[in-house]
Amino acid sequence: MQTVTTLEMLRNAVSGLRGGGGTIALVPTMGALHDGHLTLVREAKRRADHVAVSIFVNPTQFGEGEDLDAYPRQLAEDSAMLEAEGVDLLWAPTVEAMYPRGFASSISVDGVSSDFCGADRPGHFEGVATVVCKLFNQVLPDMALFGEKDWQQLAVIRRMARDLDLSRPLAEDILGIPTVREPDGLAMSSRNRYLSPQLRATAAALPNAMKLAIAEMEARGDAATSLATLERVLRESGFDSVDYAALADADSLQRLERTGDRPARLLVAARIGGTRLIDNMAVKAAD
Incomplete structure (x- = not known):
């Protein structure tokens, strides 16, 4: 090389x-x-x-x-x-x-x-x-x-x-x-090394809460309730704050209130122990 x-x-x-x-x-x-x-x-x-x-x-x-x-x-x-x-x-x-x-x-x-x-x-x-x-x-x-x-x-x-x-x-x-993830689902990031072992264990709540929110949105179509629940779960799990949690069009990144017939993403940024973690996952259209 x-x-x-x-x-x-x-x-x-x-x-x-x-x-x-x-x-x-x-x-x-x-x-x-x-x-x-x-x-x-x-x-x-x-x-x-x-x-x-x-x-x-x-x-x-x-x-x-x-x-x-x-x-x-x-x-x-x-x-x-x-x-x-x-x-x-x-x-x-x-x-x-x-x-x-x-x-x-x-x-x-x-x-x-x-x-x-x-x-x-x-x-x-x-x-x-x-x-x-x-x-x-x-x-x-x-x-x-x-x-x-x-x-x-x-x-x-x-x-x-x-x-x-x-x-x-x-x-x-x-x-x-596609995002490479740790065995517990947390997205690999250079900033993960900032986390203490305790905070690192807590951080796994992020992908888990996102998966639950996506399941709700894909089943019901509506995003607001699922996003509010996701933010609450993260805070209760030990995250300090949530910068944003939103459903957005995968291409334009315009915020969406409901799933539709276009590809969408759940986008999240949250802070834990002074470290800002970001993640996103695909969201399918509602049935």
């Missing part, structure tokens, strides 16, 4: 991969890798001839008072994991390489970014869209893979690719891979 830290090194490395022929898949990450990330890598290897992974803790997607400084950084360990998976290229830029002096541009994606995490974390999705667009332009992958755990992020990135007419990758080649 080749590891590069400057844009010039990256361009040379990508040119080398292109010269050998075949397709390139990109898996963007912020490091602190777990099996959810490695699942993306394995799927990328299945779909493409070459796999590039980026590791960059992007400061522009963290707001004031968020966990930028505390976010886990373990490049040596991550690199060893990626090499063991047969990754071809690791792009690990510094902040200065990604945002050189004088950098003054940003990308705003309205609509899909305005609610949920976009409302709770002002500026977050501008940071995400900008850095992902830069990664796409730097690597020029034929496809990119993201986990479905952050469904809103996936929607924002796809919308950006469509609106800006990106060709590498095309919007339809931005692939969402």
